[in-house]
Amino acid sequence: MPTPIDGLLDEFVDEQLDDSPTFASTLGAEGYDDRLDDLSAGAFEARAARDELWIQRFGDVPDDDLALDERIDRDLVLSTLRGRAIMRDWEGWRRSADTYLSPGLYGVFTLFLQRLRPEPELAASAAARLRGIPELLDHGRVNLKPELANPVLVRRALGQCQAAIRYARDLVPAELEDAGDRALVAEAGEVAAAAYESFAVFLDELAAAATGDYAVGEVRYSALLRERELLGLDAAALRERGQAAWEELAVRMDEVAARIDGDSGGWRDAVERLNDDHPSSPEAMRAAYEDWTERARSYLREHELVTLPEGEQCLVEPSPPFQRPVLAVASYNRPPAFRDSRVGHFFVPFPPDGTPAEEVRKRLQTNNHSVIPSISVHEAYPGHHWHLSWAKSGTRRVRHIIGTSFFIEGWALYAELMMSEQGFFADDRQVLGWLDSRIFRAARIIVDTSLHSGDMSFEDAVTFMRERTSLTEPTARAEVGRYCAWPTQASSYLTGSLEIERMRERYLKEGRGTLRHFHDALAGSGMLPLGLAERALLG
Numbered sequence: 177m178p179t180p181i182d183g184l185l186d187e188f189v190d191e192q193l194d195d196s197p198t199f200a201s202t203l204g205a206e207g208y209d210d211r212l213d214d215l216s217a218g219a220f221e222a223r224a225a226r227d228e229l230w231i232q233r234f235g236d237v238p239d240d241d242l243a244l245d246e247r248i249d250r251d252l253v254l255s256t257l258r259g260r261a262i263m264r265d266w267e268g269w270r271r272s273a274d275t276y277l278s279p280g281l282y283g284v285f286t287l288f289l290q291r292l293r294p295e296p297e298l299a300a301s302a303a304a305r306l307r308g309i310p311e312l313l314d315h316g317r318v319n320l321k322p323e324l325a326n327p328v329l330v331r332r333a334l335g336q337c338q339a340a341i342r343y344a345r346d347l348v349p350a351e352l353e354d355a356g357d358r359a360l361v362a363e364a365g366e367v368a369a370a371a372y373e374s375f376a377v378f379l380d381e382l383a384a385a386a387t388g389d390y391a392v393g394e395v396r397y398s399a400l401l402r403e404r405e406l407l408g409l410d411a412a413a414l415r416e417r418g419q420a421a422w423e424e425l426a427v428r429m430d431e432v433a434a435r436i437d438g439d440s441g442g443w444r445d446a447v448e449r450l451n452d453d454h455p456s457s458p459e460a461m462r463a464a465y466e467d468w469t470e471r472a473r474s475y476l477r478e479h480e481l482v483t484l485p486e487g488e489q490c491l492v493e494p495s496p497p498f499q500r501p502v503l504a505v506a507s508y509n510r511p512p513a514f515r516d517s518r519v520g521h522f523f524v525p526f527p528p529d530g531t532p533a534e535e536v537r538k539r540l541q542t543n544n545h546s547v548i549p550s551i552s553v554h555e556a557y558p559g560h561h562w563h564l565s566w567a568k569s570g571t572r573r574v575r576h577i578i579g580t581s582f583f584i585e586g587w588a589l590y591a592e593l594m595m596s597e598q599g600f601f602a603d604d605r606q607v608l609g610w611l612d613s614r615i616f617r618a619a620r621i622i623v624d625t626s627l628h629s630g631d632m633s634f635e636d637a638v639t640f641m642r643e644r645t646s647l648t649e650p651t652a653r654a655e656v657g658r659y660c661a662w663p664t665q666a667s668s669y670l671t672g673s674l675e676i677e678r679m680r681e682r683y684l685k686e687g688r689g690t691l692r693h694f695h696d697a698l699a700g701s702g703m704l705p706l707g708l709a710e711r712a713l714l715g
Contacts, residue, residue: 181237181246185574188230188253192577195223198283198305203576204292204512210304213279215315220269224260231257244715248708249574251406255705256578259404262396271324271388273333273379274502274661276316280309280368281340281498288351289521290512299357306344306364310371317378322385328634329390330383332657335501337376339528343498345369390660394629400664405582406707407671411625414667418621421670422644425615432608447546447612447646450605454544458494458536461543462524465506466492468552469522475557475600482558482695488518488565490556495523504539504654508555510564513576518568520561522552538648546609549601550592554613558595559588563699571702579703581665586672586706587699589617590680593673594691616645617670624659624666634660675706679713688714 193200197211234253242250269275283305287298349362398410409417429443436446455461469492476482488511495507509521525543527536543551553559563584567575592610601607623640626632632640634656641652659666676698683694694713701712 179241179243179246181242181250184233184237185249185253185572188234189574189577191226195219196279198279198286199577201283202286202290202509202512204290204515204517209287209293209298209301212283212305212308212312215269215276215279215312215319217269217315217319220319224264227257227260231261244711245572248704248712249572251708252574252578252704255404255406255708259400262399262403263392266392266396267324270319270321271326271329272661273316273320273325273330273382274336276312276320276375277333277336277340280305280312281336281343281496284344284348285496285498286509288348289509290515290517292512292515292517295352295354296357299352299354299361302348302351303360303364306348306361306368309344309368313371313375316375320382322382322387324388325382325386326388326390326660327383327386328657329661330379330386332502332661334376334379334383335528336498337372337379339498339501340372341369341376342529343496344372347497390634391628391630392663397625397628397663404705405580405664406705407582407675409671411629414671415622415625415629417674418618418625418667418670421674422615422618422622425611425618429608429611429615432604432611436604436608443608443612444646446608450546450609451541451544451646451648453546454537454540456540458524458526458540461540461548462492462494462526464545464548465522465524465543465552468549469556472549472553472557472595472600475595475598476562479598480692481594481598482562482692482699483566484562485518485565485569487516488520488561490520490522490561492522492524492556494526497529499523500526500528502654503658504542504651506543506551506555508560508564510560511568513568513571518565520556520565522555522561535650538650542646542648542651544609546605547613548609549606550595550610550613553592553595553600554588557591558695558699559591560584563587563591564703566696566699567702570700575702575704580705581668582672582675582706583703583709584672585665585669586674586676589614589669589673590676593677594695612646614670616647617673619644620655620659620666621670623656624664627656627659628663672706675710679710683713686714 193205196213197208198213200208234250237250239247284302287302344365348365349358352358352361394411401407401409433443433446455464469490477484505525507523511518511520527539596610601610619641623637627637637656638652641647641655642649680694698713701709
């Protein structure tokens with residue numbers, strides 16, 4: 177039976193979907209596919225005012241009237257709204273050009289990725305969104321301020337904008353079989369492509385004039401950890417945790433490297449040699465990931481480590497062309513939360529079009545055969561794909577639209593650890609590859625906290641990632657650009673894994689169930705801040 181807070185939650189969810197039709201489309205919500213988000217200054221200001229009212233309305237709901245799940249849902253909304261409030265005076269919409277590129281790109285891409293409606297309807301919706309892209313970009317021209325925008329982040333967005341030109345002009349129409357549908361979308365795609373070309377000129381000029389910072393500051397960073405993520409840590413304590421983890425992992429990696437080659441010279445030298453054993457081409461890389469994804473799924477089933485939901489499928493595909501300039505690592509796109517489909521998409525990090533052969537080789541080195549097994553676990557089984565497919569089963573509606581990377585990425589990194597414990601990795605080379613992925617996440621914590629506290633420059637961060645991880649220079653540079661654009665996200669992986677490991681220890685020690693029961697229960701709770709996830713799991 178619905179309760180009073182259920183109505184409040186439904187009202188909140190509906191408003192969030194109305195505010196972002198492109199996000200609504202990714203969830204499979206009906207009635208949004210031909211619309212784009214309103215990115216005018218007035219819309220941003222109106223959303224901020226409504227957020228304050230929501231904080232008051234949810235804050236006025238007392239504990240006594242709520243069951244456990246209802247209290248968790250209320251606190252989930254409040255933590256999200258407080259996180260937005262912390263960042264409000266930062267005015268990211270005046271700083272980040274990505275704000276104006278992502279809705280148009282992903283809003284069109286998702287339509288054809290999921291294909292939830294007949295092709296003529298998809299064509300009409302895609303054409304409507306493509307025709308709306310000039311207005312989105314015009315809002316960017318008005319809102320972005322050179323004194324706030326950072327040149328590193330503007331150039332990062334410029335690369336994505338340049339890739340968007342070909343995507344809109346050539347690749348989107350090619351998604352359609354019918355000549356009439358294709359012509360409709362091609363005409364709209366030309367409108368969008370011309371707008372992207374013009375916006376690229378604007379971004380190039382903005383990058384030259386931009387003087388803003390990317391560092392949100394230690395105070396904001398720490399507040400996000402406490403109030404949005406509900407963690408008992410500040411930025412300084414988190415950095416210390418990352419440093420301690422890096423040192424512990426380095427010792428362990430030296431031991432594994434010595435088992436592989438007694439004269440290895442340490443784990444860095446051993447990993448460098450493993451880098452040379454890589455797929456011969458991007459397509460060979462994709463095929464290797466597909467093979468290991470299926471191996472991981474079979475291992476879960478054979479060892480009864482999780483419950484596999486009916487109808488789930490993980491497709492292993494090249495990353496979208498417009499994503500390649502800004503994301504140099506694997507990624508995942510979940511099934512639409514409001515539809516029955518459990519088909520997810522594991523995107524393999526193909527290089528951008530026109531990448532020189534030497535840079536392609538370096539990206540293939542970063543995806544060598546020693547790390548492909550652990551990355552497949554992370555992105556697919558029992559990492560993101562299994563988690564987000566399983567969570568569709570019984571998760572409450574609000575938990576489909578709000579999630580935190582501290583749970584999502586923490587779970588995926590925990591999945592790597594658990595599969596290592598269960599013997600999935602075949603030899604010490606793959607174990608070293610997994611540990612290399614984990615020490616990379618420890619280094620991320622150090623760099624992310626240092627960048628946003630103002631203790632490390634962009635170039636210092638690139639050098640640190642080159643010296644403390646096995647990343648090649650191009651991948652390290654792309655990674656650091658991502659950290660600058662997305663404070664706390666890079667720290668979420670290892671932080672989340674460590675918290676989940678602690679929860680597992682308590683769950684098993686108290687005799688609450690088997691390892692499989694733990695996995696099903698925790699992953700089934702959604703994508704909650706870790707403090708709320710622990711309450712959902714343990715009461």
